Amino acid sequence: MMIDRIDASAYEYATQEDRSGPRTAVIVSAKLRPSGGRSLSTVVRDISLSGFSAVAISRLSRGTHCWLTLPNYMVLKASVVWWEQGRVGCAFEKLLDQSALDAIVAESQ
Secondary structure (H helix, E strand, C coil), rough: CCCCECCHHHHHHHHHHHCCCCCCEEEEEEEEEECCCCCCCEEEECCCCCEEEEECCCCCCCCCEEECCCCCCCCEEEEEEEEEEEEEEEEEEEEECCCHHHHHHHCCC
């Protein structure tokens, strides 16, 4: 299944209005690859139209570009916003489409 995303100007507007959209708790096995690094196994713990948080034992610096690969989905580009005690929070480069988010949440249950 391909995830549709809306254009960057809408993302920029949304992030100015409310940087963190409503998050939905999930447990999804995934791969996270930081820029210049190797792909790491992770578990996504929550997700929204604008980003996600996941397990990240190794420290990831704010601003690091990364790629999240969810099962049955394309790779999603994001940037690290925070890392704390083994968890990382990332903002997607472009907002997810609501139907894609709904599908990810449904598959996690």
